[in-house]
Amino acid sequence: MTFSPDSLRFFTFIGALLGACSLLLLTRHHILSRFHRRYTCRFEIFWDRKLRPYCPRCRNRLSEWGMHQSFKFELRDGRMQRIPVTFGAFRCVPCETLVRLVDEDGFEVDLDFALERLRTGGTPAVP
Numbered sequence: 001m002t003f004s005p006d007s008l009r010f011f012t013f014i015g016a017l018l019g020a021c022s023l024l025l026l027t028r029h030h031i032l033s034r035f036h037r038r039y040t041c042r043f044e045i046f047w048d049r050k051l052r053p054y055c056p057r058c059r060n061r062l063s064e065w066g067m068h069q070s071f072k073f074e075l076r077d078g079r080m081q082r083i084p085v086t087f088g089a090f091r092c093v094p095c096e097t098l099v100r101l102v103d104e105d106g107f108e109v110d111l112d113f114a115l116e117r118l119r120t121g122g123t124p125a126v127p
């Protein structure tokens with residue numbers, strides 16, 4: 001089978017290809033818009049109406065919240081030093097990442113703070 005630009009077969013092939021691409025885009029758009037109607041994006045993750053968390057990458061349900069260990073580098077006495085830090089995050093099992101909650105000002109928040117803000121729509125009192 002050869003494709004020359006003049007042949008009817010070539011244009012049929014291109015037409016089918018364009019049709020398949022647009023169908024794929026329409027399906028993707030439909031799925032995405034349905035997702036955004038059901039879920040809201042707050043604290044850089046997705047939440048459903050029952051305030052259950054979903055991964056921002058793969059959109060799977062996030063597992064339980066937990067405390068995790070990591071390191072940060074800080075300049076001390078003119079040298080960069082590795083300092084252990086503890087942070088709260090969800091674990092996404094399908095994409096094997098830790099997902100932190102970050103507010104609109106770029107500050108990391110814990111789960112209770114985020115849930116309280118989602119329920120009330122306001123800012124809870126900082127203890």
Ligand SMILES: [Zn+2]
Binds near residue numbers: 056093095
């Ligand atoms: Zn994920």
